[in-house]
Amino acid sequence: MSLPQEIDIAILGAGLAGLSITSWLDELAPADASLPRLLLLEAREEDTHDRTWCFWDQVAHPFKDAISHRWPSWQVGNAGEQVEYSDPNHPYAMLSADAMRRSAYSRIAKRNEFTLIRGIKVDAITPQSQSLRITTSQGHLNAKVVIDTRPPPLSALAQLQGVWQVFHGAVVYQPNHGYDLSKARLMDFQTGHNGIHFIYLLPLDENHLLVEWTCFDVDRHSEACKNLLTDKLPWMLASWLDEHLGKGWVVQRSEIGCLPMMPVTPPHLNSRYLSAGIRGGWMRPATGYMFASCQQALPI
Ligand SMILES: Cc1cc2nc3c(=O)[nH]c(=O)nc-3n(C[C@H](O)[C@H](O)[C@H](O)COP(=O)(O)OP(=O)(O)OC[C@H]3O[C@@H](n4cnc5c(N)ncnc54)[C@H](O)[C@@H]3O)c2cc1C
Structure with missing residues (x-):
C-alpha cells in the first residue's frame, strides 16, 4: 500500500x-x-x-x-508457603x-x-x-x-534511575500437571539467587501452564543481563520445571522480556x-x- x-x-x-x-x-x-x-x-x-x-x-x-x-484467586509465596486472596469480582485475566x-x-x-x-x-x-x-x-x-x-x-x-524487569517464560505442556485452575501464582520467590527472583505460574488448562522466571537488573546492556536472557533464565526455568513438574514437560511457546521499571x-x-x-x-x-x-x- x-x-x-x-x-x-x-x-x-x-x-x-x-x-x-x-x-x-x-x-x-x-x-x-x-x-x-x-x-x-x-x-x-x-x-x-x-x-x-x-x-x-x-x-x-x-x-x-x-x-x-x-x-x-491469586497467590504470593515464599519457601513453599503460599498466601492466597480471592475476589471473583476482580479476576486476574489473560x-x-x-x-x-x-x-x-x-x-x-x-x-x-x-x-x-x-x-x-x-x-x-x-x-x-x-x-x-x-x-x-x-x-x-x-x-x-x-x-x-x-x-x-x-x-x-529518566537518566536510567531504576531497574529492568527481565524474564523468560514458557507455555508448557505437561498432562495432568495438578495445579489448581482457579489460582494464579503471581510471585513465588526463589531463594539462593543474587537479588529478587520469582516464578510466575498461570494454569491454562489441565495440561498446560504459563510459567515465567523473573528477576531484575540495573543495566540491560551489560554482559550479565544479556547472559541472563540467553542462558541463565532458560536454564533456571528448566531446572524449576524438572523439580516441580517432573520429567516429560514440553515447551510449546516461549517469551522473553526486558522492561523498563523506571x-x-x-x-x-x-x-x-x-x-x-x-x-x-x-x-x-x-x-x-x-x-x-x-x-x-x-x-x-
Ligand atoms: C513477553 C512480554 C510479556 C508481557 N506481558 C505483560 C503482561 O502480562 N501484562 C502487562 O500489563 N504488560 C506486559 N508486558 C509489557 C507491555 O504490556 C508490553 O511490552 C506492551 O506490548 C507495550 O506496549 P507498547 O505499545 O508500548 O509497545 P509495543 O507493543 O512493543 O508496540 C510498539 C510497536 O512499535 C513498532 N515499532 C518499533 N519501532 C518502529 C519504527 N521505527 N517504525 C514503526 N514501528 C515501529 C514495534 O514493531 C511494535 O509493534 C509484556 C511485555 C513482553 C515483552
Missing part, C-alpha cells in the same frame, strides 16, 4: 498502545460517524505470537471478548496478543478512515508549522497529529506530538503493569 501525502492522525507502531488507541476510537464513535483519517505505521511485516497480556480485569476496555482465561490483534484488525478493516501499513519503519519526525513531517523507509508524509508508540529512546528513561520522560516535539505506551510512561512496576494503564491513559 502506498503512503498518503497527508493524514489527520498518524500512529507510529501497531503494538499494544497503538492498537488500543485505534480500538478505543472505533469503540467510542458511532458506527456512522465520520472520523479523522488515521494511519498506523508498523515496522513488523508479520505478527508473532510473542506475548500475552495479563491484568486485573477491572477497567473498561474494548477487548473483553478476547480474554481467554480468568483466575478468581489476553493473548494474537486475539487482541485480531480484534483490533477487524475494527480497522470496518472503518474506511483507518489504515494500517506494515513493514514500514519510521525514521524521524520533524515539526512543521501546522503539521509534523514523518520520514519513513518508504518516503515522507505530513500528519496533523502524531501519536508515537515506538520504544522510548534510552535518553527518555520513570520515562516522554520526548516532546510540540503540541501536535504525543507519546503513548511504554514511550509515554504508561508502564507501572507491578503485575498487570501495562495493559490496564494503557486502557486508561489514552491521549485522545
Whole structure:
C-alpha cells in the first residue's frame, strides 16, 4: 500500500498502545460517524505470537471478548508457603496478543478512515508549522497529529534511575500437571539467587501452564543481563520445571522480556506530538503493569 501525502492522525507502531488507541476510537464513535483519517505505521511485516497480556480485569476496555482465561484467586509465596486472596469480582485475566490483534484488525478493516501499513519503519519526525513531517523507509508524509508508540529512546528513561524487569517464560505442556485452575501464582520467590527472583505460574488448562522466571537488573546492556536472557533464565526455568513438574514437560511457546521499571520522560516535539505506551510512561512496576494503564491513559 502506498503512503498518503497527508493524514489527520498518524500512529507510529501497531503494538499494544497503538492498537488500543485505534480500538478505543472505533469503540467510542458511532458506527456512522465520520472520523479523522488515521494511519498506523508498523515496522513488523508479520505478527508473532510473542506475548500475552495479563491484568486485573477491572477497567473498561474494548477487548473483553478476547480474554481467554480468568483466575478468581491469586497467590504470593515464599519457601513453599503460599498466601492466597480471592475476589471473583476482580479476576486476574489473560489476553493473548494474537486475539487482541485480531480484534483490533477487524475494527480497522470496518472503518474506511483507518489504515494500517506494515513493514514500514519510521525514521524521524520533524515539526512543521501546522503539521509534523514523518520520514519513513518508504518516503515522507505530513500528519496533523502524531501519536508515537515506538520504544522510548534510552535518553527518555529518566537518566536510567531504576531497574529492568527481565524474564523468560514458557507455555508448557505437561498432562495432568495438578495445579489448581482457579489460582494464579503471581510471585513465588526463589531463594539462593543474587537479588529478587520469582516464578510466575498461570494454569491454562489441565495440561498446560504459563510459567515465567523473573528477576531484575540495573543495566540491560551489560554482559550479565544479556547472559541472563540467553542462558541463565532458560536454564533456571528448566531446572524449576524438572523439580516441580517432573520429567516429560514440553515447551510449546516461549517469551522473553526486558522492561523498563523506571520513570520515562516522554520526548516532546510540540503540541501536535504525543507519546503513548511504554514511550509515554504508561508502564507501572507491578503485575498487570501495562495493559490496564494503557486502557486508561489514552491521549485522545
Ligand atoms: C513477553 C512480554 C510479556 C508481557 N506481558 C505483560 C503482561 O502480562 N501484562 C502487562 O500489563 N504488560 C506486559 N508486558 C509489557 C507491555 O504490556 C508490553 O511490552 C506492551 O506490548 C507495550 O506496549 P507498547 O505499545 O508500548 O509497545 P509495543 O507493543 O512493543 O508496540 C510498539 C510497536 O512499535 C513498532 N515499532 C518499533 N519501532 C518502529 C519504527 N521505527 N517504525 C514503526 N514501528 C515501529 C514495534 O514493531 C511494535 O509493534 C509484556 C511485555 C513482553 C515483552
